[in-house]
Amino acid sequence: MGNAPRHTGDGGAPLALCVIGCGPRGASVTERILANVPALYGDRPLDLHLVDPYPHGAGRTWRPDQPGLLWMNSAAGQVTLYPDATVECAGPPRPGPTTAQWLGGPLHDGAYAARRDQGRYLLRFLAEVTAARPASVRLRLHRARAVDLLRTGDGRQRVILDGGLPPVTADRVLLAQGHPDLLPEPAPPGLTRIGPGPADPGALDRIPDGAPVLVRGLGLVFIDCLALLTEGRGGRFAPAPGGALRYLPSGREPRLYAGSRRGVPLPPKPALDPAAAEADGPDEPLRFATAAACRAALARPGADFGRDVWPLVLAELGWWYYRALFTAAPGRARTGWPDFAAQYALLATDPERLAKLAAAAVPDPADRLDLARLADPLAGAVFTGPGDLQARLRAHLAATLRRRTGPAAAPERALVDALRRTGEVVEDLWRAGDLAGAAAGDALRRFSLGTYLSSGPPPLRAAQLLALAEAGVVTFVGPDMRVTAGPAAFRAVSPAVPGAVHEAAVLLDARLAAGPPARLADPLLRALWERGELSPEPGDDGTAGPRVSGPELHPVGADGTVHRDRIVVGPAQFPRPYANAAALRQNDAIARRLLTGD
Structure with a gap:
């Protein structure tokens, strides 16, 4: 909040924190706040306000009253909100069940829960962690929509609620409303x-x-x-x-x-390995795109993400993909994995020579890793008519299903896992300040491929x-x-x-479209944009979200003011168990920042 004094809760009103938006992200940060209170705040009184018009914990997307036809798109055995011992964060762990373990019953497609059942899991999670909160924390649940956020004369903030409800006074605020909706565009008469x-x-x-x-x-x-x-x-x-x-x-x-x-x-999620349908141990270490290797590449004079770091990522993706191919389908290769792996390790950062190695060892081009083909299957195609297009698309859907189900799913399952793992490494570099500016934008653009290949139904x-x-x-x-x-x-x-x-x-x-701030349906976000308390990144129109102060996630106003008593977070994928989940590490850091004001 610029240069305004920070309220600490000492010698007056208790420190008050407000979480606006209490879906999975807000619920996870709430858990981390409560876990960190004893070490960071002791037994001093603390007021914690949770504001959401939908059920606290589930939010809108996961509310329990929706149709059972709407499913999760992440396997229930690979979803948790409980930080286990693998999560490298300053706060204490709080082990707990995955969604599959908690539900304990049959799942759709053998692995996927209905969204309303995931909502039940989230409600139970929040109820459990808040019931065990320190006695010094007073919890206030507000079933309402925040419509504005105003500064007061004493350096605090007033959260205005709809429905004529009394406002909430807070010292620090987390904005966690999830993916923002847009105001509908009018249709012509009769349409x-x-x-x-x-x-x-x-x-x-x-x-x-x-x-x-x-x-x-x-x-x-x-x-x-x-x-x-x-x-x-x-x-x-x-x-x-x-x-x-x-x-x-x-x-x-x-x-x-x-x-x-x-x-x-x-493309659909690759079918789970029947032998490991539920995550049950730490991830295997990366080989090429490790944090140390990527950090060293970025530290070189004149470093460029595309030239110096992306080849390490490509080497990692290929290693995981081909190892799975050679192991699961050895008949589709001319050589064994040990010989191929030895040559691959020598050529790892030379994409052109790696491509030649793969062409020599894997006879069918369809079996080779081709990210451009996977990312844009119809690139450059021209069709003679609608019938031609339908036949091509049906063949494409059938081929994709064959590649992502049964024993054939192993290579693309490994590829998706490698994309997740390398993406988390690069995200950690950004949080640590090793990746910024144009390099961060380049990384985000390149890893959009991972979102496309891994976020399917x-x-x-x-x-x-x-x-x-x-x-x-x-x-x-x-x-x-x-x-x-x-x-x-x-x-x-x-x-x-x-x-x-x-x-x-x-x-x-049928999409979650981005739009300019003036079209945001959320009245609170729209008000902050209109007053200049949120602003776009230079060169952007605001559709990519508000500008923040790097990994600290404080919003930056139009006049350059960093609002250090506010934190803005966007939607995030559910954390995986036993995987040192990046989302849980970030949520722990956010919680500690809210408690300390640092």
Whole structure:
């Protein structure tokens, strides 16, 4: 907060902390605050306020009252909020169950919980950790939306709540509202526009039975909408020959014409290794892209992330991928792993020579690691018409399912794991101050590949999508989908399918889109942007989120003021157990910063 005095709670009102947004991120920071109180704050009185209009702990995304058709996209055995002994943080550990261990029952697709069941886990987590809080901590739960955050004359802050509820006075505030929604854009008269934002069962009910619908987005929101618009309207899936699925329509499902920038759906999560369906031990150490190696590369004069660090990441990805390929499918290689590994280690930082080594050892190009092909399967493709595109996309979905299920899943499962591990190393370098400025932006851009390859739906959802495409319920529009609104209909085209035009009176924006601050639906965030207490990174329009003070995550105002009594965090993936989870380490650091003001 610039140069305003910091309230410490000594000799007057207790120190007051306020967490705005108490979904998984806010609940985890709350747990870390309570775990760190004895060492950092002793038995001095502390007021802790949790503000959320949705159930505290679950938040909106994981609230227990949503349809059971909406699933998690992370395996329940690989999800926890409890910091185990592998988490390298200053605060004490608090071991606890994974979602799968806590639920104890059958899961969808063998591994995935319904989101409402994950919500039950989160509610139980918060109830457990707050019940065991130190006696000096007074907990206040506010089932309300924060609509503004104002400074007071004594250096404190006032959190304004909706519904005419009394405001909350706090010394330090955490903003953890998750992915921000946008205000809806109006549709022309007679047309219907839904989204962008998470799948909304009530909004989807506005789509008439059998109506054509243009869908923008092929990610996780799209998968959720598919479930609600097909099984949710009485359709069902039945086994088909060869282990595939067949969709049996109810007649109530709309006809969906769907596209996106890439033009292809997210690849499904690789099927879990049946021998290790639940994480049960520390991750294996990295070989090439270790923290020490990456830090040394960045320390060189004139270091460039793409030139000096990214080759280490590529070497790590290839090592894990090919080791899994050679081990799980030795018949697909001309040589054994020990010989290949010895040569690979010598050429690790030379991508061109590594590619030649792989070409010589792995005869089928489809078995070789090709990140560009995986990242953009339709790059440069031009189709003769919609039928040509549908055949190509159905073949692509079937091939992706084969690569990511059964024994064939081992190489891509290893690749996804390596992307997660190397991404955490680079994130740690950023938090430590070794990575900043243009290098941090370059790293973020390159690791977006990891998000695309690792954040897909459960394999069963991908198999259902293929069945829906074969049944004609889903028709793909193509890459670089462009949507315009005419007087009577929305129109969608793709430059990869010349002459093809799709029209519908309903546009479903099935995505979590970013937008300028003026379009934020959250009144608190919008007010902070309007007053200049949040500001964009230089050269950005604010759609990428507010500017923060590096790893400390204090927001930086338009006048350059660093608001040190506020911390802003975005949504994060669920932490994995026994993996020294980066999210838990960050949440511990945030909690300690809130307690100490440092």
